Amino acid sequence: MSTDDNGIFTWKKPEPDPEDPPSQGKWTEHKTIYEIYAHTLKGVSAQEVVTHCAEIKGQVKQAVSNDNHLGPSCFQVFPRTLTTSLSSVWTRAVADLGPNAPQTVENFDEAIKNFVGAHTGTQDRHALVQQLIHPTKPRDLGVQAFYYRLLELNDAISLIPGAAHDAPLNDEQLKQASYDGMPAIWKERFVNSGSRLTEMARAEVIRYFRDQEHLVSNGIVIGESLGICFTVNQTLVN
Structure with missing residues (x-):
């Protein structure tokens, strides 16, 4: 294992x-x-x-x-x-x-x-x-x-x-x-986005995290405190 x-x-x-x-x-x-x-x-x-x-x-x-x-x-x-x-x-x-x-x-x-x-x-x-x-x-x-x-x-x-x-x-x-x-940083972004697990269907939750995965695969990181996006080496962010 x-x-x-x-x-x-x-x-x-x-x-x-x-x-x-x-x-x-x-x-x-x-x-x-x-x-x-x-x-x-x-x-x-x-x-x-x-x-x-x-x-x-x-x-x-x-x-x-x-x-x-x-x-x-x-x-x-x-x-x-x-x-x-x-x-x-x-x-x-x-x-x-x-x-x-x-x-x-x-x-x-x-x-x-x-x-x-x-x-x-x-x-x-x-x-x-x-x-x-x-x-x-x-x-x-x-x-x-x-x-x-x-x-x-x-x-x-x-x-x-x-x-x-x-x-x-x-x-x-x-x-x-x-x-x-899911990774802790993704869950933190989920909470910071105002999303509520109780108000979402399972498919919507999976879709949200697939979007996070897409951002990582493209080397994009969201600056939560500043509300901006920037690109970095993806090995640093997952």
Whole structure:
């Protein structure tokens, strides 16, 4: 984990290993052929497991055009993306649904939670919630990328077993986290501009900080006390 990250999940989404390209996966559901390209899950860290589960479900959902095919497709494809040892964990996760459980999207989601639960615990869920409540955007991560990662990790909370009070952030909490994660000087300018977080939509908050990012990328600094703009070396101001 880099020094710019402060939790069990990195703020910068891990890049795929160029030496381990995704494999093509084809399957047939009621005479309809579908395909995705996916990596095989080999690691067992909370980040690796949760990220893989979310990505595979997302890819299958995007590939399958018939809603009736989605549940069976998820059950058919997911175990193909696991190593032999992890496949046995998945088999147990499915068995825990009960005998002859129908292959619905809802049951797949439950099986995924069982699978993730075999690799994570309540402390991981609590740590992730705290990471999102007290975020810090890495300097080399763009505002938009940080925001999307915030949303992605918030969705991941529901996959990890834990206490009900460690719930995903609601809309107001996400807006506050989007603000809190930004550089101190940007937040100071936000306050000095007369903007009020309670009166702005989340999209407006992100747009404000994207504007700040644009100023920095162009080497422009606002002189708050004098109300003027001047250009400096951008390495001095972020």
